[in-house]
Amino acid sequence: MMVVGLAASVVLGTPTLGASSSAEYVSELSREIGAQMRGSIVLSSALERAREDLDELVSECSTPNWDGYGAEPIDEESCALAYRFLEGLGFGGPFPAVGADPDGEISFEWYRGPRRTLSMSVSPAGELHYAAIVGASRLYGTEPFLGDFPPRLWEIVHQVLAGE
Amino acid sequence: MSPSAVEIDLTEAFPTLRNAPIVEAAIEVRARAAAPWQAEPVSASLQGALFDYPRVKLLRRTEEKVIVGPGQSPQHEVKDLGWAGLQLSTNDQKQVVLFDRDRFSFSRLSPYESWSRFEAEAMRLWELHVQLAEPSDSQRIGLRFINRFGVPSQRFEVRDYLVTAPAPPTDLPLPVVNFLHRDTLAAPGYPYSINVVRTMQPPSASGGTFQLILDIDVFTRQPSALSKADLRRTLAEMRWLKNRVFFGSITSKARSLFE
Numbered sequence: 001m002m003v004v005g006l007a008a009s010v011v012l013g014t015p016t017l018g019a020s021s022s023a024e025y026v027s028e029l030s031r032e033i034g035a036q037m038r039g040s041i042v043l044s045s046a047l048e049r050a051r052e053d054l055d056e057l058v059s060e061c062s063t064p065n066w067d068g069y070g071a072e073p074i075d076e077e078s079c080a081l082a083y084r085f086l087e088g089l090g091f092g093g094p095f096p097a098v099g100a101d102p103d104g105e106i107s108f109e110w111y112r113g114p115r116r117t118l119s120m121s122v123s124p125a126g127e128l129h130y131a132a133i134v135g136a137s138r139l140y141g142t143e144p145f146l147g148d149f150p151p152r153l154w155e156i157v158h159q160v161l162a163g164e
Numbered sequence: 165m166s167p168s169a170v171e172i173d174l175t176e177a178f179p180t181l182r183n184a185p186i187v188e189a190a191i192e193v194r195a196r197a198a199a200p201w202q203a204e205p206v207s208a209s210l211q212g213a214l215f216d217y218p219r220v221k222l223l224r225r226t227e228e229k230v231i232v233g234p235g236q237s238p239q240h241e242v243k244d245l246g247w248a249g250l251q252l253s254t255n256d257q258k259q260v261v262l263f264d265r266d267r268f269s270f271s272r273l274s275p276y277e278s279w280s281r282f283e284a285e286a287m288r289l290w291e292l293h294v295q296l297a298e299p300s301d302s303q304r305i306g307l308r309f310i311n312r313f314g315v316p317s318q319r320f321e322v323r324d325y326l327v328t329a330p331a332p333p334t335d336l337p338l339p340v341v342n343f344l345h346r347d348t349l350a351a352p353g354y355p356y357s358i359n360v361v362r363t364m365q366p367p368s369a370s371g372g373t374f375q376l377i378l379d380i381d382v383f384t385r386q387p388s389a390l391s392k393a394d395l396r397r398t399l400a401e402m403r404w405l406k407n408r409v410f411f412g413s414i415t416s417k418a419r420s421l422f423e
Contacts, residue, residue, distance in 0.1 A: 015359060015381050016306030019260040019271040020188035023310055026361055026379050029344050077245060126196075126266070144196035146266045146303050151385040 013088070013148040043091055050086050050095040054106070061100040072104035077124035081145060082106040085122060088149045094161060096120075110160050118160045120153070134159045170351050174400055178407045181422040185313035185378075186276040191286045191399065192269040194304040195390065197297035201265040203247040206296055210250055210263060213292055217252035217261060224248055261289050268293040283399060287392070294390070302390055306383035307402040311410065312365070313421060314373035325376055325418040326362055342366065351405060355386035358409055378413055380406050 018024070038044045060066060061074045082098070085108070089095060096108035096118075107121040118132040122145065130153060131140040143150040203222075211220060225245035249264035262269045270286045293299070315325060322340065323329035330343040342364055349358040361379040382402040388394060411419075 013304065013383075013385070016190050016192045016308035016383060017262065017267070017269040017271075018188055018190050018308060018310060019269075020273050020310060022187050022312050022365075022377055022379070023190075023308075025365055026310070026363065026377065029363060030346075033344065076243075080243075080245070144266065144300070144303070146194045146196065148194075148304065148385075150303055152387065 037091055046093050046095055047086065047089070047091050050089075050093070050098070051083070053098050054082060054086060057098050057100055057106070066100070067102065069102065071100070071102040074100055074106060075104040075124045078105050078122050081122045081124075081126060082108075084147065085128075085145065085149070088147065094157065110157055112160055116160045116162075118153075118156055128153065130156070132156050132160060170353065170405075172351075172354065172401045172404045174404060176404065178411065179423075181419075183422045184276060185311040185422055186309055187274045187312045188271055188308070188310040189276050189282050190269060190271040190306075190308045190310075191290075192267060192304070192306045192308070193290070193299070193302050193390070193395070194267045195297075195299035195302040197265045198300050199296065199298040201249075201297060206263065207250055209296055210252065210292070214252055214261075214289075217254055217259070219253040219255065219257065221251040221253075222247065223251055223262070223264060259285065263293055263296070265297070268297075268299075279403060283396070283403075286399075287396065290395070291392070299390060301387040303387065304383055304385050305388065305395070305398055305402075306381055307399055307406060308379070308381040309406050309410070311378040311380070312375050313418070314375055316373065318374070320374070322364070322376070323415075325415055326378065327413050327415060328362065349409070354401065355384045356382055356402060356405060357384070358382045358405055360409060360413065362413070376418075378410065380409050380413075382406050382409075 015027075018026075038048075058074055058079055061071070064073050065071060066073065086095070094110065096110045099107045099109065101107050101121055105121045105123055107119060109120070110118045115133055115135055118130060120128050120130040122128060126145045128143045128145050128150065129141075130143070132138070134156070139156060141152075143153055207220075207222075225248045226242055249262065251260065251262045253260040258273045258275075260271045260273070268290060270289050272282050272285070276282065313325075321329070322343070328345065328347075330340045330345070332338045332340065344363045345361065347360045349360065350356075351358065359379075359381040361377070361381075363377045363379075365375040365377060367373055382405045384398065384402075388398070
């Protein structure tokens, strides 16, 4: 049986929404598999580290003026979306560095060098604002976050990390 | 046929199964509403237009949090993040439609009647969603058919019903008590992928038979501008793939249960 490589944007993601008891049964089994994976230190270590980084960030930046220059505390809805965002990257990642912006939004950065970097922030309205440098190209825009990592952004992540 | 080649033929006719094991057919489009999405006007419009879907459920976004720490019992918090949309269903609850800021979905539960009726109703409801939400490009379009059928025996071989069946390790022929297989297939030359889940549901405590589940979810994550014609063609192509996967996943013994 031939196995072909596919972009993570295709393989990962939640299934088509179902309303039947059978759909719920399949979802429950999938959640059990996910829990089993999380129980493995090896399989879940990258995701757990990313979550711990986010936990630490939330803890440090949840009060007003956390940076000493009048920064807003991390917005709660932005925080909830950020956790969902990390989960959407799956167990393998690649996971970004996490940070907080002075306006209270959480930011993510994939960095491979000064000419290969992608920065993204999660707004409380559920939008991902991004800016990237890929070689001589500059890319920027906004994508709605609907629960799964947007395919357009996966392409940019792969361009930034190409050759890693 | 080369294992990497596929050619979708929308003129291909598939057998009609009198007792098709479809327990749910579902269509979902994930796209953010570009028009204002507010509870009162959206609810009023939908309930005014869909008298045949009188069962209404308000959907709200929630965030659940479990806080654990040393010396304290876990605390479970649920935070209400506000109105998200509506789920409406027919009186017999066989048809369920969801209108949400970030998605539209329509499900037909058993008994499934025909593709033409299912697709026509989905498109009718989708057009209503378009009028209200003016959705932007889609991030995902999915067509999912969940098949479930009882096996008339307490001891059986899964391979008698499903082409791909669980197998114990070599030289250790232990009986299988349950399984969950999930394959993701590509359709080279097309922007579609297919998640195929095969699993088994044991009889309930009150009795019944083992149920085999074949769950086929054809989807695309290629952004689409969502014109009606494009969506209909996409769904037709997905349906072809779904049918090929279905008929290629069951044995002749299983098919005889459905004819």
